[in-house]
Amino acid sequence: MSKSLIELTPTQTVACCSPLMREPLSAVQAERVAPLLKALADPVRLRLLSLVASHADGEACVCDLNDAFDLSQPTISHHLKVLHDAGLLDRSKRGVWVYYRARNEALSDLAAMIGGAGA
Numbered sequence: 001m002s003k004s005l006i007e008l009t010p011t012q013t014v015a016c017c018s019p020l021m022r023e024p025l026s027a028v029q030a031e032r033v034a035p036l037l038k039a040l041a042d043p044v045r046l047r048l049l050s051l052v053a054s055h056a057d058g059e060a061c062v063c064d065l066n067d068a069f070d071l072s073q074p075t076i077s078h079h080l081k082v083l084h085d086a087g088l089l090d091r092s093k094r095g096v097w098v099y100y101r102a103r104n105e106a107l108s109d110l111a112a113m114i115g116g117a118g119a
Contacts, residue, residue: 025113033113036106039086044069045079049088053102061097 025033040046051068052060062080066073080100083089088107089100 029109029113033109035086036088036110039082039088040110042079042082044071045083048076048079049083049102052089052100053107059099059101061099063097
């Protein structure tokens with residue numbers, strides 16, 4: 001007997017699964033999370049956050065991130081500034097370099113909204 005798999009669209013997958021959260025977001029939660037999602041809506045910024053968060057010791061210098069992209073250093077710095085302004089990254093200057101570290105609180109807010117709250 002042949003076992004066939006049913007392929008679902010992303011919308012069908014969401015519709016058939018249990019909700020991500022047990023209750024809807026409050027207005028305060030939505031106000032806190034929306035800027036984070038907006039900042040992450042760009043593929044370069046999403047990758048940058050991932051690179052910083054997964055870097056050794058959880059922080060990375062701009063000089064460590066430039067080679068991962070076919071973009072100029074000022075463009076990378078702009079994207080890092082957007083992530084910092086949204087509260088996703090902390091930064092500290094050491095000499096001529098700026099080091100970035102992912103903010104665990106912001107990542108926890110995102111994780112709780114995406115599915116950690118239902119667990």
